[in-house]
Amino acid sequence: MKHTVCIVGLGYVGLPLAHAVSASGYTMIGFDINKERIDDLNNKIDTTGESSTEDFEGGERIYSYNPSVISEADIVILAIPTPIDNKNKPDLSLLENATRTVGKHIKSGAIIVYESTVYPGVTEDICGKILEEESGMTCGKDFTLGYSPERINPGDTAHTVKTITKVVAGQDEKTLDTLCNFYESFVEAGVHKAPSIRVAEMSKAIENAQRDLNIAFVNEVAMLCNKMDISTKDVLKAAGTKWNFLNFSPGLVGGHCIGVDPYYLVEKAAQLNMETQVITAGRKINDGMGEFVAGQIIKELGSTDKSILVLGLTFKENVPDTRNAKSKDVINTLIKEGYEVCVDDPYVSAEEIDGMGLKSKDEEKKYDAVVLLVPHNEYLKDNLIDLTKEDGMIYDLKSVLDGEKIIKSGRSYKTL
Secondary structure: OOOEEEEEOOOOOHHHHHHHHHHOOOEEEEEOOOHHHHHHHHOOOOOOOOOOHHHHOOOEEEEEOOHHHHHHOOEEEEOOOOOEOOOOOEOOHHHHHHHHHHHHHOOOOOEEEEOOOOOOOHHHHHHHHHHHHHHOOOEOOOEEEEEOOOOOOOOOOOOOOOOOOEEEEEOOHHHHHHHHHHHHOOOOOOEEEOOOHHHHHHHHHHHHHHHHHHHHHHHHHHHHHHHHOOOHHHHHHHHOOOOOOOOOOOOOOOOOOOOOHHHHHHHHHHHOOOOOOHHHHHHHHHHOHHHHHHHHHHHHHOOOOOEEEEEOOOOOOOOOOOOOOOHHHHHHHHHHHOOEEEEEOOOOOHHHHHHOOOEEOOOOOOEEEEEEOOOOHHHHHOOHHHHEEEEEEEEEOOOOOOHHHHHHOOOEEEEO
C-alpha cells in the first residue's frame, strides 16, 4: 500500500525528506506556514541551497500553506525546529503550535510521526495530549504516534536521507511495522527499530551531546596549547596517529543541533531532580569559545585603533544558515572593546548584514586583521593576504590556511 504522506515543516529536514518520499512513489503533501517558502518550492526554488532543480522532478507532490491538506494524509510527519530560549531552556512553542494545527486536521487512523529533537516524553506526554485535545480523538485508538529522529547534516552531500540509518519507534507494534516498512522503502541504509519512543528520543539527544562534549574537550586542549604557545593543530595531528584517537577539531559550536540539543538533556535531568555535570561542563566551555577567540585576537592586536574584517557569519561552512551562529559572539566582543569591525559572508546578503546592525566589508580597504571564522570554499580560493595591511594579522580559526605563506608575506598568523 502506498500511503499519502504529509510533511509538516519544509526546512533543512522536511524538504529532503519530502523529496525522498515523493521519489519513492508516495503521494507527498508538503505543508508549511511560510507562504513565501511554499511559493518558492512550487517554482522549484530552495533558498537553503540544499536542493537541486532535479530534486523537484517526478512523483506526485503538493506544496501548500493551507492546513486542510493534512487531513488527506495517512502518515503525518512533523519536522519542526526545537530551539532554546535566552536562558538555555528548551523552547517547544514551535512544535506545540504545529501539533495543534495537525490535531485540528488529522483523519481517523492516521499515524503522527515526530522527527524533531526533544527530550524523552515530549512525543507522548506533550504532543500526544495536544493532538487529543485538538482532534477530539483518542491517542492509541483513533490515531497513533511514531518517532524517527532526523539526522540531516546541512551541506553534506555524502550523508543524506537515503544513506543514513533511520532510527524508528512506534506507539505499538502495528505502528512500528508500518513505519519501518515506510522508511525502508527509501532509506537505503536501513532502519533500526527502537524498543520505545522514549528510547528513540533519548538516542537522538545524546548523539549531538556526545559531539558537543568531544569538541569541548579539544577546545579546552586548544586553550591549554595557547597558554603554552604550541600549535593545537600539530598536537592533534600527532595524537591522531594512534588507532583509537577520535578526530575532532576545536572551534565555535553553533547551529541548531550540537549547541542546542544538550540543553534538552539538562532540562530532563532537572525535571528528575538530577544535576548534570559532564554535559553542563561541555556546554560551558563551548558557549564561552566566542569570547576566548576574541580574546586571542585582542591580545595579538593590542591597541583598539585597528580595523578588523571578520569572514563568515553562518554557523558552518558552505551553508546559508545563520541560526545560533557563534561568529556573532566574537564580533560583539570585538565591537564592545572598541575595534572597527566589518564583516563578510558570501551566503549572507548586504541587507541581512545591515539588519544585524553590522558593517559590510569595504572592498577598497586593507585591514589590520582578517579573521577567518567560517572557511567557506570561496574564502579558500581567495588570497586573504591581499585584504590585510603589510604588517597586519590573519587569524585562522580552523587552521585551514597556509600559515608559512602568510608569515613569509610579513603578516602575523594566529590560530585556535
